[in-house]
Amino acid sequence: MFERYGLGIAKGLSVTIRHLLRRPVTTQYPEQRLNPSRRTRGNELIWDKGKCTGCATCARTCPQGVIHIVTSVELEENKYKVEKFEVDMGYCIFCGLCVEACPYDALFLGYAYERARYRRGELVRDREELLASEERKPSAYARPQIAATLPKQTLLLDKDRGKR
């Protein structure tokens, strides 16, 4: 009942002083990193060369039309050969429709998120640059089967409870 007479201010002051004992929520980014969600839609596209049949379903689902795929017919083995697979990541909106649409699980969204470039041209990724590697891990978006291979997401909620 004394909120109006200074008790409210005292309560506020006690809240802020108790924060002195609380652990800061800041993550000092380049040194400390949080693991994103396993199903994150990181800003890259990863292509599995072996699984791709060149059906071009991805190129047709892409709302931005940034996937450029050229195939030729290989008569002996009776299948398509992917001549060119090129994605302009500068126009990609990371909607993940290509990944969902791929009937052979040959496309993944990336797990990492540090793919900024200085020039637009550098964002056009060619076939070799689209392959998975140590830095370019695929995320489990629409691919739950690989979720277990990825690290667990760091939740700030757990960190927040701790003392300084």
Next chain:
Amino acid sequence: MAMQMLPPDWPGNFWAHWAIFTVIILVFVLATVMVFIWFERRALAIMQARLGPNRAGPFGIFQPVADALKVMLKEDIVPAAGDKIVHWLAPVVAFVPVLMVFAVVPFQGGAILADLNIGILYVVAISSVTVVGVFMAGWASNNKYSLLGAMRQVASVVSYEIPVVLSVVGVILLAGSLSLQQIVLAQDIPFILLQPLGFLLFFIGALAEINRTPFDLMEADSELVAGFHIEYSGMKFALFYLVEYAEALVISAIVATIFLGGWRGPFLPPWLWFLVKVGLVFFVIVWIRATLPRVRIDQLMALAWKFLFPLALLNLLITAVEILVFPAVSPWVLVGVNIAIMIVLVILWSRLFKLGGGRVNV
């Protein structure tokens, strides 16, 4: 009072004394301001569950140095349509009075540049000159936001000067002197206990005068961009930044001197006691900044005129009555009585306190 006024080995020559203390004050103010800037940013960050500056040096202690270097290398921009001479003068006019105030602040018994017998009056008079510099800055920038910020500053300083001075008068009555040295020597019980209401009023009023949160309307970032120093850059901006923290230092030092017993205290050397008290007051200022949101301009004015001013008058009356009518009563009784009076008065006045009629429906 058996306290020694001057240490025996003190340099006696007037000019030596003057030179030594001018240097001490300059170094003290600049160094403490650096420490305060670092401390405020760190403490504020921790209270907001952040980290604060931690890159330059261990715990980021060199952050103010890095900031100072950066700001000195910046281009000095004067608005084309601004008043150039006033624009140049404003930071100096704002900065010099803040330094001058320290002339009468005793760092320990006798360690004082000039023990003026009108010390506290001098402080009140000189520290108000800063607002002229601020208003010059707001005017010379030829910018509506800076002028608005400067006008708010003038309004708040003019209004809050009155409760501040009136609550200081209570202290003067108790000490029987205007000299800060004498005020400290009179504090066998720190005046914060004998003048709790006076301390409260002085502290609130002082916060408003130096434009600290919750009264930082003149540089309300969200509405005025930055207030009076929008159009300042480079070293001139740095001077205003310095003024802001030097003013906080002034208020911390004055509060420590006239309410917390200045350099007096057990065990530690006196000058250290003084610094500890100054730091403590500054911590409270930062703490309040971390807690309270900014008030509106009408709340600011209403608080000064309808809350602080009448309470300051009452405080003065009560103090005068206590001194004139009950001079023989033990001070500890008065401490209890005064604290009770403070609680009753604050609650009563909070009940009466209303913001102005608000908008008029036509």
